[in-house]
Amino acid sequence: xxxxxxxxxxxxxxxxxxxxxxxxxxxxxxxxxxxxxxxxxxxxxxxxxxxxxxxxxxxxxxxxxxxxxxxxxxxxxxxxxxxxxxxxxxxxxxxxxxxxxxxxxxxxxxxxxxxxxxxxxxxxxxxxxxxxxxxxxxxxxxxxxxxxxxxxxxxxxx
Numbered sequence: 001x002x003x004x005x006x007x008x009x010x011x012x013x014x015x016x017x018x019x020x021x022x023x024x025x026x027x028x029x030x031x032x033x034x035x036x037x038x039x040x041x042x043x044x045x046x047x048x049x050x051x052x053x054x055x056x057x058x059x060x061x062x063x064x065x066x067x068x069x070x071x072x073x074x075x076x077x078x079x080x081x082x083x084x085x086x087x088x089x090x091x092x093x094x095x096x097x098x099x100x101x102x103x104x105x106x107x108x109x110x111x112x113x114x115x116x117x118x119x120x121x122x123x124x125x126x127x128x129x130x131x132x133x134x135x136x137x138x139x140x141x142x143x144x145x146x147x148x149x150x151x152x153x154x155x156x157x158x
Contacts, residue, residue, distance in 0.1 A: 001108040001116070005029045005101040013037040019061040025113035027064040029101050031092075035067060055081050064117045066104070068097055072121050076114055087125030088132045095142035100124045103149065119156075126152040 001024050004012065009030050012018060016038065019026055030038065032046045039046070039057060046053050050073050058065040058075035067073040069092075072084045090096070103124055107116035127148035131140040 001113050002026045003029065003101050003105045003108065005097060006034075009034045009038065016061065019063050022063075025064065027066060027104055027108070027113055027117050029066045029068060029097060029104065031068045031097065035065075051075075051081055051083070055079055064113055066100070066117055066121060068100065072125070074114075074117050074121055082118055082121075084121050084125045086122070086129050088128050088137055090132055090137035090140050091125065091128040091145075093140075093142065096124075096128070096145060099127075099142050099145045099149075123149060123152045123156070126155070 002022065004026055005028070009028060012028075032043045035041075035046055035053065035057070036043050039053065041053060047069070050067055050069065050071075054065045054067040054073040054075035058077050059079055062077045064077065065073070065075045067075070070087070070089070072087065074082045074084075100120060104116055104120040107120050110116070111119070124145070127145045128140075130148045130151065131144045135144060
């Protein structure tokens with residue numbers, strides 16, 4: 001399994017066929033601007049139709065799509081969609097998406113792709129909420145999110 005974010009997504013914009021050639025499941029973690037590069041749809045259109053756009057992309061390209069944003073959308077290749085119900089605007093800070101990508105990659109080594117994607121989004125959002133509560137949304141950093149991950153994992157596994 002593979003997680004693709006940032007420059008990997010930028011590469012795919014010109015080589016989208018790579019997704020169908022992959023031998024293992026891929027999970028992409030774009031924000032709306034990155035997804036815009038992949039689809040040719042405008043950011044406004046993506047934001048108006050987050051679920052529909054994510055579902056269509058995942059189905060067409062046989063991947064899992066984690067469309068970051070308020071209420072991250074997790075779309076599976078078979079058309080199923082899940083949406084996070086936690087998380088805060090501070091998760092839009094630069095580097096926070098890298099935390100999500102790292103958590104997703106770590107979990108892919110332990111469980112199947114869909115479960116890893118859903119769990120990563122939930123843990124990432126939960127850690128962001130804890131940080132915002134402790135430090136405030138303006139003061140928290142991606143490193144703070146990382147520090148809260150063990151607490152969140154402990155909470156969900158008890």
